Amino acid sequence: MAYKRVLVSEEGLQRRVSGNDGCLGSPGIVTVATAGALTIGLDAMLSGIARFTGAAGAVAYTLPTGAVVSAALPDMEIGESFTWWLTNTAAQVATLTASAGHTVTAGITTINATSCLVVTTKTAAATFASTLV
Numbered sequence: 820m821a822y823k824r825v826l827v828s829e830e831g832l833q834r835r836v837s838g839n840d841g842c843l844g845s846p847g848i849v850t851v852a853t854a855g856a857l858t859i860g861l862d863a864m865l866s867g868i869a870r871f872t873g874a875a876g877a878v879a880y881t882l883p884t885g886a887v888v889s890a891a892l893p894d895m896e897i898g899e900s901f902t903w904w905l906t907n908t909a910a911q912v913a914t915l916t917a918s919a920g921h922t923v924t925a926g927i928t929t930i931n932a933t934s935c936l937v938v939t940t941k942t943a944a945a946t947f948a949s950t951l952v
Contacts, residue, residue: 844903858883858918859905861891864939876940877912880905882949885920887944897941905951906934920946927951 828853846867851857852940854873858881871880890897907913912931917923927935928951935951940950
């Protein structure tokens, strides 16, 4: 069997896990057509695929702050990670840049008309590290 829903308990009752529980489902795509430098919205990261289609030219995509990510994911424990795709479809060199409480770790930091998998890990309270792989 390739796909099986596990049982979860909610308020003392058991039920099968659903897509609304945050552990099933296919990634969504958030397309950002903004030209030039920008801060990546957390909605784009958490959708699963953040697709940037802005105008040509070198740009910087800044990660959201650690405080913003932490507030949106209050149940995330230190050491836990989530993955998302950063897709740059424009003919531009995009550099992923850090923000307060959110670093870019060793690895690829620039993409040009391609996609990279990004692993974002909680490293301390309100502190995250994202790695392009």
